[in-house]
Amino acid sequence: YEPRNVERGSRLVAVYQSKPTVVIQMPRGNLETISPRGLLLPYVMQKIQSRDFVTSMMVMRKQRVDMNLIVDLDPVEFLNNGGAEDYVKQIRNVDSINLFLSSLIDVDTTLWKYPVPSWMKKRSQFDTRELESKVNKVCEKMRGLLMAEEDSSHYLLSILSTFAKENPPKLEEALSLIRSSAPQPTAQTNVLLSDTVQNAIKYLAFLADYQLIFDTACGMYDFEMAKAVARHSQLDPKIYLPMLKRWKELPHFMAKYEVDVKLKRYESALRNLVACYREESSTEEPQENQSLISPVVDFSQCLEFIEKHELHRLGLELFKRDDPEGHRSIMLSLGERLLADRKPDESLVIFLAANPKNLEGAKRAAKASGDWRTYCACCAEAGEVMQGELISDIVEKLSTDIGTERERQANFAAAARILLDYDQNTPDALDMFLSARMWGEGRRIAYLYDRIDLVNKVVDGSVSYARTCVEDLTERASSFTIANNRYAEVIIIRRDAIKNAQDIEDNLDDSASMFSVQSTASNTSLMSSASGASLGSVASVSTVITVGAQSTFSLTGDVDTMKHKSKFNKIGRDKKKSRKKKKGGPNSRRAKPGSEKELEELIATLKHTCPTEHYAGLIVSTIEFLLQSDKVTVGKLLFEAYQDLASSVEESQTCRIDKDKARRREQESRDRKEGRLHEATEHPCEKE
Secondary structure, three states: OOOOOOOOOOEEEEEOOOOOOEEEEOOOOOEEEEOOHHHHHHHHHHHHHOOOHHHHHHHHHHHOOOOOHHHHOOHHHHHOOOHHHHHHHHOOOHHHHHHHHHOOOOOOOOOOOOOOOOOOOOOOOOOHHHHHHHHHHHHHHHHHHHHOOOOHHHHHHHHHHHHHHOOOOOHHHHHHHHHHOOOOOOOOOOHHHOHHHHHHHHHHHHHOOHHHHHHHHHHOOOHHHHHHHHOOOOOOHHHHHHHHHHHHHOOHHHHHHHHHHHOOOHHHHHHHHHHHHHHHHHOOOOOOOOOOOOOOOOHHHHHHHHHHHOOHHHHHHHOOOOOHHHHHHHHHHHHHHHHHOOOHHHHHHHHHHOOOOOHHHHHHHHHHHOOHHHHHHHHHHOOOOOOHHHHHHHHHHHHHOOOOHHHHHHHHHHHHHHHHHHOOOHHHHHHHHHHOOOHHHHHHHHHHOOOHHHHHHHHHHHHHHHHHHHHHHHHHHHHHHHHHHHHHHHHHHHHHHHHHOOOOOOOOOHHHHOHHHHHHHHHHHHHHHHHOOOOOOHHHHOOOOOOOOOOOOOOOOHHHHHOOOOOOOOHHHHHHHHHHHHHHOOOOOOOOOOOHHHHHHHHHHHHHHOOOHHHHHHHHHHHHHHHHOOOHHHHHHHHHHHHHHHHHHHHHHHHHHHHHHHHHHHHHHHHHHOOOOOOOOOOHHHHO
16 A cells, blocks of 8 residues: 555545545645545454454455455454354355455564554454464365355355465365366266356466466366366467377376376376286286277386386385385395495495395495495305405505594504405504504414514514604694794784774785794794605604795796797797786685684694594503503603693693783783773684
8 A cells, every 4th residue: 555645735624433534625625535544444443353344345445455454353253253154144245255365365464564553452362373374274264164155156266266375276176176066967068168167267277377277187187177277278289189188098097107207296107107017917918909009017117217216215115015026126226326326335235135135236335335344244145255356455445545544543454354364364464453553453463373573563663653653743842833823923913903894914014024934934844844754654644734835936948938929829928827827816825924814724733733532542552552562762752752742732822822911911001091992802713
């Protein structure tokens, strides 16, 4: 409703007591009668509360008031206390009922559009969540009342409105009502072509799309109704008439199958296809009157449809009892699909759950998932002998798999167990135990097979690993101190950037640029110290953190630079462009001093230099083994290196925190002396 202004100088002449209207005299002298909303809405609300629906409907229709107000004013009164019954008794005009039903929405109009005055009777208490399904409840209530009337055929269009207005629309029930309301059939005419049915279909098409109604009629497998619906639509008769004719000539289940496929109801289509397959399987001899257009359905067609639309669950239910062979085929198909979808664990379960088991598929799934125990069991169950080449492939796959430190240790232990159980290769198995840092297990295996030389090999391996750890821990302590000192500088810059609400990368002053030399030197030392660790040894856990600048130096030959540069010779120009693009491209790994990126890299470095729980556990087990093997000196050296790292980390952190607190106190004191409001700023990374 858009308000309309009256002319300036208009005078209020009279107000009707029985109507929500007023008489206004314009400056020219003419009289006009209007209905202000301030009078109209309370009047309509009072009429609705007194259940005078005839007057309220007439006024609301004339003044364009939203008819949701009839329900929203008191939903409990309308739905449960006889309001809807009185409405049906008073309103006999079908058009008025249709207008009321078509305007329903799942929104309470009294909350935003038509506020109820405080002096008016309050509505009954109800759950506001019920308004989310207001349309469906009103439609159900009105449909029940209209269908209970003696002349229910008079309200046919209104009943159709209740079906079409619900969410989702109940078009199947609406079409069934249209068919049931058709006159008695005669030998000469089709009942669906009568005026009553055609008018009902046209009205239903006004509420819903013709294509949707046609698809619904086809989904009911009522081809005569579909033909009657298509008569008044924009569908091409050259398309739908041959299609409907073909479906009529097909067998019952095959016609349903093709309709479901067209409507993309694949589960229903599979059920009908299986029913058609069983019907043909139960018929030993083909029928004489069977049409040539009816295809022969076999199990391969059912399986192909299941695989195409991934209906294995439904297929297993349909073939579970009476066709064990088909059930097994669907199980194997499901296992292959899971294996193709990179779900080897689920695929392994399916292959082994089939009756009988599919050992070849189970072996492929077990190999893909890394389940070597199940793989070996399947080989034994299939009668295969685990020999050298097969064992070597399994051991190589386990020892080269990429994963966390804990996962790699488990893989090495598994490879060692395979070498012992299936190849009796004690030396190679011991090497796997050493790679897994399982010193105690390696010593036990060496004594079990009476290999004293291998015992010494285990001790030597633990000593070598301990010395490598000492170097790595020393390097971690140095890296942590350097990164922590730089972190203390960068975090101050980032706090100032947050405080001033400016980007630090655009407003770095000369004092901040002084950090670039220091950061470059520290980054160089970090990279040089980290690169000293051998990637093949245990020190590989200390990876290189790329915080340094990337060199863009390139060497160009004299011959290339002396060549003529033209549009056909792009040697020099391409190199220059690629060099510039590499220097300033989005993939550049250079971190600008004091930037957010440098802060993130420093945090990553600090986290990396602290040993993980698994790494600390390996160090503890190594120290214990060294003490048991009379290598006290090396064990003590490793213990002291670990203690030095812990003390360095704690000392560096304590020193940085104390300096930061002193700086904050100094800044607060300076702000107070200068009369400024002091606000402590923190970076989000400090809250983690």
